[in-house]
Amino acid sequence: MKSNKTMKSINQKLRIITAGVLLFLMYACKTPQISSVQEKVNLPAKFNNQVIADTLIDWRSYFDDPILVALIDTALVNNQEFNITKQEVEIARNEIMAKKGEYMPTVNYKGGMGLEKAARYTNIGAMEATTDIKPEREMPEPLPDFLGGLYASWEVDIWHKMRNARKAAFERYMASNDAVNWMQTNLVAEIAESYYELLALDNELAIVNQNIEIQSDALEIVKLQKLASRVSELGVRRFEAEVLKTKSLQYGILQEIVETENRLRFLTGKYTGAINRQTVDLNNLNLSFASAGLPAGLLSNRPDIKAKERELAAAKIDVEVARLNFYPSLGISANLGLRAFNPLYFSKLPESLLSSLTADLIGPLINKRALTATYLNANAKQTQAVYEYEKVILQAYLEIVNQQSKIENLSKSFDLKSRQVAAMESSIGISSDLFKNARADYMEVLLTQRDALEAKFELVETRKDQLHARVNIYKALGGGWF
Incomplete structure (x- = not known):
């Protein structure tokens, strides 16, 4: 009985929030x-x-x-x-x-490499010092970074x-x-x-x-x-x-x-x-x-x-x-590629695989003078x-x-x-x-x-x-x- 009251209360709040979002x-x-x-x-x-x-x-x-x-x-x-x-x-x-x-969707390719050394007494530096890729082997210092992949973006023309x-x-x-x-x-x-x-x-x-x-x-x-x-x-x-x-x-x-x-x-x-x-x-x-x-x-x-x-x-x-x-715009972005601190690890899948998919809904809210x-x-x-x-x-x-x-x-x-x-x-x-x-x-x-x-x-x-x-x-x- 208490569970039903809780669910009704949650549903009521969701309706209020949804109505507020729509009005907003x-x-x-x-x-x-x-x-x-x-x-x-x-x-x-x-x-x-x-x-x-x-x-x-x-x-x-x-x-x-x-x-x-x-x-x-x-x-x-x-x-x-x-x-x-x-x-x-x-x-x-x-x-x-x-x-x-x-x-139309846009697809770009990207390749890059870099070198980074994190300070020892920082959260990243402390984690790198205590992380082993293999037994008895610490994270390389400084840390190389190799990257290659495809990047796509698309603003969906919903309006x-x-x-x-x-x-x-x-x-x-x-x-x-x-x-x-x-x-x-x-x-x-x-x-x-x-x-x-x-x-x-x-x-x-x-x-x-x-x-x-x-x-x-x-x-x-x-x-x-x-x-x-x-x-x-x-x-x-x-x-x-x-x-x-x-x-x-x-x-x-x-x-x-x-x-x-x-x-x-x-x-x-x-x-x-x-x-x-x-x-x-x-x-x-x-x-x-x-x-x-x-x-x-x-x-x-x-x-x-x-x-x-x-x-x-x-x-x-x-x-x-x-x-x-x-009106708000809907953007979709995705990427797929390989990333590792050593190019030899590119062949190790899925560990070196890099991928993401995101969707963003963006619209003007305050100070719309330029649009006006x-x-x-x-x-x-x-x-x-x-x-x-x-x-x-x-x-x-x-x-x-x-x-x-x-x-x-x-x-x-x-x-x-x-x-x-x-x-x-x-x-x-x-x-x-x-x-x-x-x-x-x-x-x-x-x-x-x-x-x-x-x-x-x-x-x-x-x-x-x-x-x-x-x-x-x-x-x-x-x-x-x-």
């Missing part, structure tokens, strides 16, 4: 309260009230100039910044390997903390792939812009050379008019000044050509070499533009948006990993990732709207400027004829030639802006990376 663990595993932000993407259903089929652009067919395509191909191999970005993918891939290794960390690393690896694709899109666009700028400079140089010829012919006419006393020396000097001014424009354009060619050399990873390009009249160039597609297509076509989406997913996983740091800070920081970074994701989508949408509007307005402006140039070219001949017949003074001829030159420059600049808009719509739609 619940308190120890308690995590701080956080407020997470969810992403909101409210894309309009249409671009400028137009619904067009989604497409992914193939840059090789979109930029159909074979010289430009060759420049882009060279850049994709030699561009240093692009190659640096590609190494980020390798780093992210290796991070996955490292995270996977963290939740899937390390597996979640691997998932986060995988998301960042995929984000780095998307970053490379976005980098390629930007590189293709930058080369195309520089190439079109070079073509525009060539056109401007041709216009200047043509204008120099026209002005030089006009100067000769003015000189003849002076000999006939129909104009003064002032008129001759004004025409000479205008010719010199136009000639000086050549050198400014030539310098811009050198700088643009060097920019293309930098992008293609070359120090020297001619930058080939077509000799083409930009004003007669037929332009085609990529269709904008549905706004929702941004989410699948633009690599920068996909990268931010992956980074957001990784940030959410990081919050979960940081939360699981408050890590958890709160992970949540703050997740919030940042949400805003970054929303920002890049909004920016992408507005970029497309801007480029669509720019394409339409530049088209109208180019038509008007083309008509203006045609009118100015006609006025040059008219003013020259009137001047020859003494029905117009030399200032009218000068101003007409100057206005015609400016109008031609503006027409080339408008065409260059159209070409850049063509590049920008390619980039805004996500480009192509295949």
Whole structure:
């Protein structure tokens, strides 16, 4: 009867202790309260009230100039910044390997030897002096120590903390792939812009050379008019000044050509070499533009948006990993080997056999500030990732709207400027004829030639802006990376 009461008392105490331990663990595993932000993407259903089929652009067919395509191909191999970005993918891939290794068992080998002499008047020294390995043989002094064996350790991923960390690393690896694709899109666009700028400079140089010829012919006419006393020396000097001014424009354009060619050399990873390009009249160039597609297509076509989406997913996983740091971790360690003060005794088993197996349950208890800070920081970074994701989508949408509007307005402006140039070219001949017949003074001829030159420059600049808009719509739609 007394034994039963004793057992009941023990069981009751065990229940109280167990309940206390459980309550204690619940308190120890308690995590701080956080407020997470969810992403909101409210894309309009249409671009400028137009619904067009989604497409992914193939840059090789979109930029159909074979010289430009060759420049882009060279850049994709030699561009240093692009190659640096590609190494980020390798780093992210290796991070996955490292995270996977963290939740797998680790086995190491160890071999060692040492020599130790314990003080005689200590517990170990006293025991060694009185211990015989064999009859009439004392423990060796000093005592050698030889060891060889295998050591294993494993943190059991009971909460899937390390597996979640691997998932986060995988998301960042995929984000780095998307970053490379976005980098390629930007590189293709930058080369195309520089190439079109070079073509525009060539056109401007041709216009200047043509204008120099026209002005030089006009100067000769003015000189003849002076000999006939129909104009003064002032008129001759004004025409000479205008010719010199136009000639000086050549050198400014030539310098811009050198700088643009060097920019293309930098992008293609070359120090020297001619930058080939077509000799083409930009004003007669037929332009085609990529269709904008549905706004929702941004989410699948633009690599920068996909990268931010992956980074957001990784940030959410990081919050979960940081939360699981408050939970206890289970570690298992084991070793198996041989140990003796003489290697000859390694063959004596099981006396020289060394083995152990331990399991540890370790969790945070007091002063969890570092874990709390890590958890709160992970949540703050997740919030940042949400805003970054929303920002890049909004920016992408507005970029497309801007480029669509720019394409339409530049088209109208180019038509008007083309008509203006045609009118100015006609006025040059008219003013020259009137001047020859003494029905117009030399200032009218000068101003007409100057206005015609400016109008031609503006027409080339408008065409260059159209070409850049063509590049920008390619980039805004996500480009192509295949």
